[in-house]
Amino acid sequence: MRTPRLLSRGVVAALAAAALAACGSGPGAEGAGDDGAGDPYFPQAGNGGYDVTHYDLALAYDPDARRLTGTATVDARATEDLTTLNLDLQGLDVKAVTVDGAGARFGREGQELTVRPRRALDRDARFRVVVRYSGRPETVTDPDGSEEGWLRTADGALALGQPVGSMAWFPGNHHPSDKATYTVSVTVPKDLRAVSNGEPAGEETKDGLTTYRWHTPEPMASYLATVAIGRYDVHRGETAGGLPLFTAVDPEQAGASRAAVKLLPEVVEWAERRFGPYPFSSAGAVVERPGDAGYALETQNRPVFAGAPDTALLVHEIAHQWYGDSVTPRTWRDMWLNEGFATYAQWLWEEDHGGGSAQSTFDRLYSGSYFPDAGTNAALWSFPPADPPDAAHISATPVYWRGAMVLHMVRRTAGDEAFGRLLRGWAAEHRHSHASTDDFTAYVEKEVPGKDFSRVWEEWLYGEGRPATAS
Numbered sequence: 001m002r003t004p005r006l007l008s009r010g011v012v013a014a015l016a017a018a019a020l021a022a023c024g025s026g027p028g029a030e031g032a033g034d035d036g037a038g039d040p041y042f043p044q045a046g047n048g049g050y051d052v053t054h055y056d057l058a059l060a061y062d063p064d065a066r067r068l069t070g071t072a073t074v075d076a077r078a079t080e081d082l083t084t085l086n087l088d089l090q091g092l093d094v095k096a097v098t099v100d101g102a103g104a105r106f107g108r109e110g111q112e113l114t115v116r117p118r119r120a121l122d123r124d125a126r127f128r129v130v131v132r133y134s135g136r137p138e139t140v141t142d143p144d145g146s147e148e149g150w151l152r153t154a155d156g157a158l159a160l161g162q163p164v165g166s167m168a169w170f171p172g173n174h175h176p177s178d179k180a181t182y183t184v185s186v187t188v189p190k191d192l193r194a195v196s197n198g199e200p201a202g203e204e205t206k207d208g209l210t211t212y213r214w215h216t217p218e219p220m221a222s223y224l225a226t227v228a229i230g231r232y233d234v235h236r237g238e239t240a241g242g243l244p245l246f247t248a249v250d251p252e253q254a255g256a257s258r259a260a261v262k263l264l265p266e267v268v269e270w271a272e273r274r275f276g277p278y279p280f281s282s283a284g285a286v287v288e289r290p291g292d293a294g295y296a297l298e299t300q301n302r303p304v305f306a307g308a309p310d311t312a313l314l315v316h317e318i319a320h321q322w323y324g325d326s327v328t329p330r331t332w333r334d335m336w337l338n339e340g341f342a343t344y345a346q347w348l349w350e351e352d353h354g355g356g357s358a359q360s361t362f363d364r365l366y367s368g369s370y371f372p373d374a375g376t377n378a379a380l381w382s383f384p385p386a387d388p389p390d391a392a393h394i395s396a397t398p399v400y401w402r403g404a405m406v407l408h409m410v411r412r413t414a415g416d417e418a419f420g421r422l423l424r425g426w427a428a429e430h431r432h433s434h435a436s437t438d439d440f441t442a443y444v445e446k447e448v449p450g451k452d453f454s455r456v457w458e459e460w461l462y463g464e465g466r467p468a469t470a471s
Helices: 011-022 251-275 311-319 336-352 358-367 374-379 397-414 416-429 437-447 454-461
Strands: 050-062 067-078 085-088 093-099 105-109 112-116 126-135 139-141 147-152 157-160 179-189 193-196 199-206 209-221 227-230 233-238 244-249 283-288 304-306 327-329 433-435
Touching (some): 179 193, 193 209, 227 283, 244 251, 251 283, 251 311, 283 311, 336 358, 336 397, 336 437, 358 397, 397 416, 416 437
Parallel strands (some): 050 179, 244 283, 327 433
Antiparallel strands (some): 067 126, 085 112, 105 112, 157 227, 179 209
16 A cells, blocks of 8 residues: 555535435435445445446646646446446536536535436446536545645645545546546646656647646556656656656655666566566656655556655565556455565565565564564554454554565465465466455465465464464
């Protein structure tokens, strides 16, 4: 998930909502898509009844007025017969909605934008929703107190979406189980630049404004979408294997980030050897000022860093491109599949580059001597990594570090050679898709049938407290 900087509505809407209710489109009504994807921690995140295939987002941002104007075109397929459907959108004013070119009634309640097409949608029908909206996008405070959504920066703005902040800047099906391709255009004053995911698709300056276009050809969960607006030094390059690199660095961080920008191709190439072919069409990074965000985030193919990253943090976020971005968690309960893998990647990098072994890191964690304070060492055992107690803990210490310990126990049980195959095979099996903890345990047992992993799952993955022994 997010990586701390390490050590690593008005009257019209109310009337529309009332009209929808009068038409029988409330919760549980026949033909109404669910107003949530059933996530155990964020029950209103995402929506039922359809699957998004592509987002086309045309945005314009005025940093002085802090005003965003947008048109979101959402292409989707109905997974059931629909008379109404929901999109997640927090704040912002909706001006108009169309479905397949025809005006549609809509209502607002909390983060739900409920849309009633003029004609019902049949199961398996392909359809297009267009939403025109504007306003001052909000900063979202998560259950753990961190901030996401639309963040104002010293020279522009930064959009970060994990776990639910993307609903603050565009309407969509905001749950990791629904991935789509993206086209994003952002219009800003000509002295600023707008960076997003995927590949640059052109830019145009007119009347003092510049429009930057980006295209993401591989499926992406909405929480991994980003827009960074500001002044950046842009670096273009490629790895030895020809993978394009695009990095945007705040000028104030240029000197401090020079080593990381230089190291980036080496880290990507190392990760390909360990985890398999890089899953996207380019790699890169966005480096903001330390005060612009409180953490780094693995935004797809171009992770965002709050200040110049050290090597460990760079390795962590690049590893996420396989584990988290390409293989996305089915629900937010499965976050250890992101963070455990990315944390273990740091251990593997150290092993491969003359540092301590993964076993030595495991031993220090188990003995309670890894972290500099007793509280964090104790917190490691506060809950099992596959079952955080609530939404406020999905990025807590056990998810990262005990999650990595689970993988080390898998490695010890399977053996180094089989474990290497598991790392690459897991990423290949679920490439550009999503997976659950149950999917992972079943995969391991299928691929290494001669070993008994029951204790690993019972004591390390799901067990309460510190296992009695580290063997």
